[in-house]
Amino acid sequence: MIPFPDAAETTARETPPAARQVQVLAQLRELRAEVQAEGAGILAGWETRIRRSGFRERALNLAHYIVLRRRELRPLQEELMLLGLSSMGRLEGRVLPSLDAVTAALAAIVRDPHPEPFPPATEMIQGRELTRINAEIALGPAAGPRRVRLMVTLPLEVADSATLAAELLDSGADLVRINCAHGEPELWLAMIGNVRRAAREAQRDVRILMDLAGPKCRTSAVRVAKGHKRLRVGDELLLLKSGFAPAEQFPAQAQCTLPSVFESLGCGAPVWLDEGRVGGSVTAVLEEGALVQVETAPPRGLRLKPDKGLNFPGTDLGVPALTEKDLADLDFVAREADLVGYSFVQDAADIARLQDELDARVGAVRAQRIGIVAKIETARAVRNLPEIIVQGAGRQPFAVMIARGDLGVEIGFARLAEIQEEILWLCEAAHVPVIWATGVLHGLIKDGQASRGEMTDAAMSARAECVMLNKGPHVVEALRCLDGLFVRMGEHLEKKTPRLRALKSW
Incomplete structure (x- = not known):
């Protein structure tokens, strides 16, 4: 794709406006060609999954959008805005028609001898209508x-x-x-x-x-020693496969409803409890389960209770x-x-x-x-x-x-x-x-x-x-x-x- 300097570099170079508009048009044309070609390749990899009538066209637009959004488009957006054209910030539902419309408008501005035709109005509103129809169907x-x-x-x-x-x-x-x-x-x-x-x-x-x-992972039975009902920063929580460990060694304990998670947990793995209200990391993997050091908690702490959600971000739980x-x-x-x-x-x-x-x-x-x-x-x-x-x-x-x-x-x-x-x-x-x-x-x-x-x-x-x-x-x-x-x-x-x-x- 043609490298495109930002607006500040453009001003410094003092490119004549007409020449600049021609450069923008060339970039739009190359961008459009790349989106179409690479999008077709992505769609080809999806073909075996598409059995429903009418979805192929929607999948192709999705592929076009993925290709487009892998590129840095902010400098181009700035150039189009300065020309009073669409900056393509709302093209999700109609990728190629939007590119075609902007290209046709700019070709008309520079009086290109071979201008692209404007897409039909039906193509410009089709994406919005398809979203509405599919929402009603589902x-x-x-x-x-x-x-x-x-x-x-x-x-x-x-x-x-x-x-x-x-x-x-x-x-x-x-x-x-x-x-x-x-x-x-x-x-x-x-x-x-x-x-x-x-x-x-x-x-x-x-x-x-x-x-x-x-496979929602939650606490089941819990056991807390006297004076340890609330988890605070610096506390330790023992997550268990089953049963309980000696209370004098582990004051705060909770059984986990998915014991298989311990097969994947390693030291340093993050752990969150109760929709992110308490967070910490695994400091030791034990035969009974995993020991978690609390690093984040409400100022007054959080009462340890059964049936509270457990999350292990970044850990493949294998369930x-x-x-x-x-x-x-x-x-x-x-x-x-x-x-x-x-x-x-x-x-x-x-x-x-x-x-x-x-x-x-x-x-x-x-x-x-x-x-x-x-x-x-x-x-x-x-x-x-x-x-x-x-x-x-x-x-x-x-x-x-x-x-x-x-x-x-x-x-x-x-x-x-x-x-x-x-x-x-x-x-x-x-x-x-x-x-x-x-x-x-x-x-x-x-x-x-x-x-x-x-x-x-x-x-x-x-x-x-x-x-x-x-x-x-x-x-x-x-x-x-x-x-x-x-x-x-x-x-x-x-x-x-x-x-x-x-x-x-x-």
């Missing part, structure tokens, strides 16, 4: 004027209350989620029945997502994404659910395994109508996201969930905002809907009062196709809050494109 329609759907995690009480199910839908829920980590098929069937009944009465298409528990419990639950899920949530997906092979399991239970035709929601929770899943998307969306309705709780712990909270943006961009390039999850309006749901930060976070979630709320005593208020917020935000923003409606604040 997730169902949004209520009212909203573009963003609301998903709510069902409390177990819905099994006994058709009224509660109706209230959740009336408050704005477009989809519902059942967490398979809690309850059993008899209870889930009652929950589904009440939701389906409420949806029929409201004359709405409400999809049901059943979220497989996955399958589908557990024995998941496979047993899948017998019910494949029959009753519209979508299956897949926890701790790591790569395309994990998606293929779930697809094969669905085929085995309900047949290929029915299985290809069941949507898959891949929960992105680890750095490895982020690295493999293009292949995960192609494997999933190449066969059936597909969506990506940004599971920000575990993802933030795994990659570090400092990088979460950056990575969730990249996930949104990549999914838009493939015209795949995104579910923004974990912690949305947590304060409002739990305590009836949202913080300023939570409201800002909720407003930013409007760039996704769906936002998930967890259950809690004030979830109805949270649904109503988001319902109104997303209507207002939709007047200002569509994905990351500002919409310039008339402002009347001053």
Whole structure:
């Protein structure tokens, strides 16, 4: 690709404007040719995974976007902006048409003797329409004027209350989620029945997502010596495969629900507890388990309790994404659910395994109508996201969930905002809907009062196709809050494109 100096170097060289514009045009043409050629090569490697009609074109645009974003484009963006042209900052859903439009406009400006034709308007809006269509296929329609759907995690009480199910839908829920980590098929069937009944009465298409528990690693039984109930910086925590060690030697102990993780843990490996509230590193690998030195904790410490999440960033735990419990639950899920949530997906092979399991239970035709929601929770899943998307969306309705709780712990909270943006961009390039999850309006749901930060976070979630709320005593208020917020935000923003409606604040 033609090396391109930044704007400051351009000024220093005092290149005549007309000559500079010709250079920019040459670079655009070469960039376009490279994107097309390299993108075709990436698509060729994906062909065997693409069985679904219409996805090949979307996969090709994804390939083009990957090629484009491997390049440093900021100097070129600056040059295009100075010419009053698109700086290509919103081309995710239409890579080649956007390059063609900018090239054609610049060719007209410099009066090139062989200008490119402008792409048809249909090509420029096709990406946006494909994302909208695929979101509706996978997730169902949004209520009212909203573009963003609301998903709510069902409390177990819905099994006994058709009224509660109706209230959740009336408050704005477009989809519902059942967490398979809690309850059993008899209870889930009652929950589904009440939701389906409420949806029929409201004359709405409400999809049901059943979220497989996955190989979630948690504390099970804990034992703490007197005076050591809270973990503080400098303390030691013994993580155990089973049983307990002598209390006088190890004052704080917790058994781990996935004993196999100790086969991969080594000294220096980072360990996080309770969604990142306590962090440390392994200082010794023992026969009983692993000794962790606490390096990060709240000022008052954290009480050690059972059933708290454990994360081991950077450690390959060597456990399958589908557990024995998941496979047993899948017998019910494949029959009753519209979508299956897949926890701790790591790569395309994990998606293929779930697809094969669905085929085995309900047949290929029915299985290809069941949507898959891949929960992105680890750095490895982020690295493999293009292949995960192609494997999933190449066969059936597909969506990506940004599971920000575990993802933030795994990659570090400092990088979460950056990575969730990249996930949104990549999914838009493939015209795949995104579910923004974990912690949305947590304060409002739990305590009836949202913080300023939570409201800002909720407003930013409007760039996704769906936002998930967890259950809690004030979830109805949270649904109503988001319902109104997303209507207002939709007047200002569509994905990351500002919409310039008339402002009347001053």
